[in-house]
Amino acid sequence: MSISPKRPKGPPLNALRAFEAAARLNGFAAAAEELSVTPGAVAQHIKALEAWVGAPLFERRSQGVALTPLGARSAERFSAAFDALGDAVDALRGHASGQEIRIAAMPSVAQLWLMPRLPALRRALPQVAVSVTASEVPPNLRREPFDLCLFFQDGSRVTAEAILGQDVIVPVCAPHIAAALRNPDDLSGATFLHDANWAGDWPLWLDTVLPGHRIDTTGPLYSLYAMAVEEAVAGAGVLMGHTLLLQRQIEAGQLVPLFDRPMALDRYLTITTARPVRDGSLLADVIAMLAA
Template sequence: MSVKPPRPMGPPLNALRAFEAAARLGGFSRAAEELCVTPGAVAQQIKQLEDWAGAPFFDRQAQGVQLNALGRQLLPMAERAFDQIADLAQGIRVAASPNRIHIAALPAVAQLWLSPRLPALRQKMPELEISVTALEEPPNLEREPYDLSVFYMPADKGQALVADQIQPVCAPSLAAQLQRPEDLSNCLCLVGSVWANDWSHWLKDGAGLPELSLRGPTYSLYSLAVQEAVNGAGVLMGHESLIAPLLKAGRLVAPFKRPVATGLALSLEMRQPVRDPLARFVAALKGA
């Protein structure tokens, strides 16, 4: 009679993924953000992996976790393994849909800058299948299923499309009340939560009034704050690259005409190696 003893179980893939992310990023919280789970879930998965291995990979301390010698030894192997898995997944995607372009963009960029350009690009390149996902943070293009990301980044990172400048903007009907920056204290000043520090930045560098007290609502969607500014609800700190069409059309005006550079640029990054459909799309996007 044949004997078939149970085979030893390998480590769970999710536990390996949690270890690799935590070790690479330097903590459970940052790994949780990348993996879209809670820090507690990451800790539990790593503990499961450590129990399977019979040894810890992290030193637990009051101020956080520290990768130990065994963890440091295993990290390069884990990185290579998940890089290969990501390459396999990308290879499958490309083989199945070679003309698909998946873009990740900041929500405001996707709505106000990218979306208006897409109809002409689709008409110019009808063979391409273009999809867009709105994200709050740039993705890891080596690991995540995106071909292109469009975000505000430091000017020396990515391919800069346009320098980021900010200044107060409002509906023409409201502009008559704003003769000097001090008048902002008498108006509602709209805030986009993604750029909560824009007002303090501009008041300091554009108006020389760092102590001016402002009031107004905060919007989780910058595009909604833009629409409210067009509606006359208040004064918005406008990112010129996003609201340029509204300024050109006269639906928004800049009452003080004092733009301030943020030190960032609207920039793009491409997954490497760059495929021909992506290269053609990016070239057309830059010219749009």
């Protein structure tokens, strides 16, 4: 019987992970955010790795860090290695928990688009446990244990398993406020509601519909779009509506689209997956239901 030699003891895995993330994201702070640690912890991991290697992997500069030639030569191989490790873990999890689907979604999409669809999904697939994680940025599906993601993508960069619809914006408000707003000029006396993630939508719409006009859009700012939607329903002001997310509120008459001036953006709500989906698989069934 052949005996395989022991693998040589290498540096700690956390140090290698910190190096790979810092190299890929061009900085310790960005790596720390991805790894959910402090920049100081990333710096310590990399310092320990450099001590183990016996050579610097980063140049420390006043405005950040840059890879040394040795660091640059090594970074791509470590990224490929961690991608392969992520694939292996994902395959192992898939065999161990085939009746669970883990979804990552933009908070507004999770709250306003996905959650209303979950009851029908549970009824159709009662054996499946569906978990939802809200995230402002799409996760790295090669590294994080999600089966699919729901995020908006710009049209020029769309890579998706399914496109759920185009992002169309239009001002919306409660019916009693809409009664006093007959044309876009009437917005000059309105209270504007703002969402932090889509801060540019009001200026974009106004510049297109009212070119040359200056309207003060000062108003409350909300970190979550769903909060702004609730305020609009309650009559707090006029919100820039994303019609894909507000179908229930518009159909129920809680929010009224104004002026018949919708604007289609080059932005799409998409489903993405880590790898191609097999026909007839559980994931394919879930995607088909969400895309219906």
